[in-house]
Amino acid sequence: MNMNDVAARGLVMLGCGKMGSAMLSGWLRSGLPPSSVYVIDPYPSDWLKTQGVHIGADLPEHPAVAVIAVKPQMMAEALPDVDALGDGETLVISVAAGTPIATFENVLGSKTPIVRAMPNTPAAIGRGITALVGNGNVSAGAMDMAEALLLSIGQCVRLESEDQMDAVTAVSGSGPAYVFHLIETLAAAGEAEGLPPALAMDLAKATVGGAGELAETADDDPTQLRINVTSPNGTTQAALDVLMDTETGFPRLLQRAVAAAAARSRELANG
Numbered sequence: 001m002n003m004n005d006v007a008a009r010g011l012v013m014l015g016c017g018k019m020g021s022a023m024l025s026g027w028l029r030s031g032l033p034p035s036s037v038y039v040i041d042p043y044p045s046d047w048l049k050t051q052g053v054h055i056g057a058d059l060p061e062h063p064a065v066a067v068i069a070v071k072p073q074m075m076a077e078a079l080p081d082v083d084a085l086g087d088g089e090t091l092v093i094s095v096a097a098g099t100p101i102a103t104f105e106n107v108l109g110s111k112t113p114i115v116r117a118m119p120n121t122p123a124a125i126g127r128g129i130t131a132l133v134g135n136g137n138v139s140a141g142a143m144d145m146a147e148a149l150l151l152s153i154g155q156c157v158r159l160e161s162e163d164q165m166d167a168v169t170a171v172s173g174s175g176p177a178y179v180f181h182l183i184e185t186l187a188a189a190g191e192a193e194g195l196p197p198a199l200a201m202d203l204a205k206a207t208v209g210g211a212g213e214l215a216e217t218a219d220d221d222p223t224q225l226r227i228n229v230t231s232p233n234g235t236t237q238a239a240l241d242v243l244m245d246t247e248t249g250f251p252r253l254l255q256r257a258v259a260a261a262a263a264r265s266r267e268l269a270n271g
């Protein structure tokens with residue numbers, strides 16, 4: 001199976017909200033014809049309605065791929081809408097947090113090839129990262145196909161085991177929200193030091209964006225990059241003494257946050 005098969009046989013999307021739209025915009029940008037896309041979503045967004053994709057139309061007989069992007073809590077209600085696609089001919093890719101592959105096998109049949117994937121919203125600008133793992137029915141070619149689709153919205157990593165998915169969700173699936181909160185709070189702290197709000201926000205956004213890009217592209221690892229900013233007994237050292245405090249600093253706080261997200265992902269396994 002290749003991208004031409006997807007274009008020829010069709011791609012079905014069950015749910016096209018924030019994450020579904022982020023992925024779809026990447027696929028359309030990378031050349032998937034809108035006429036090959038069939039969306040099932042009760043309240044399609046204005047953006048979706050202008051994309052030229054089929055919305056609420058009859059589904060093609062054996063689409064190449066079905067992407068499941070509804071909330072885990074809606075899964076039991078929504079999944080039966082695509083149970084006809086569980087004939088082994090369609091590669092099912094779920095991006096739902098928490099929902100295990102077994103849930104899809106139970107509804108769609110144990111012969112269905114299913115890839116469980118965890119993308120993130122920077123996919124909307126082609127800068128996402130998606131982790132993926134498939135069940136035993138996913139052929140090497142189908143896994144390559146899933147990866148090719150997801151590579152058009154950013155980087156991909158293949159997991160050794162589905163058990164890693166809760167931790168992955170807690171780090172990179174939810175992670176953009178932690179970074180956006182860092183931007184919000186850095187700007188607020190700048191305001192507290194007397195900066196005008198717009199200036200504080202510009203400084204915070206550019207600092208997080210630039211530091212993120214440097215961390216991704218530099219030869220030095222993030223530890224060395226941090227050291228490079230930190231002059232002995234300078235301003236950064238004063239801040240890091242607060243942030244790196246073993247009781248009240250970032251390490252313990254982020255560890256607790258990521259553990260909470262992973263625990264919630266495990267809970268969502270039950271819908």
Ligand SMILES: NC(=O)C1=CN([C@@H]2O[C@H](COP(=O)(O)OP(=O)(O)OC[C@H]3O[C@@H](n4cnc5c(N)ncnc54)[C@H](OP(=O)(O)O)[C@@H]3O)[C@@H](O)[C@H]2O)C=CC1
Pocket residue numbers: 014015016017018019020040041042043069070071072074077078081095096097098118119120121173174
């Ligand atoms: N947002 C993110 O950063 C990430 C989300 N995910 C996963 O992606 C999935 C979608 O999340 P997200 O896009 O944020 O959520 P949204 O609520 O934005 O999108 C879900 C979409 O599914 C629609 N929907 C609801 N019921 C049905 C149904 N029965 N049939 C078809 N469509 C339905 C919703 O419509 P309506 O709004 O009208 O209810 C909505 O448009 C979740 O499983 C989430 O865990 C994974 C990684 C990152």
Ligand SMILES: O=C(O)[C@@H]1CCC=N1
Pocket residue numbers: 097169173174
């Ligand atoms: O918050 C959530 O449950 C989803 C999964 C990862 C990001 N958003």
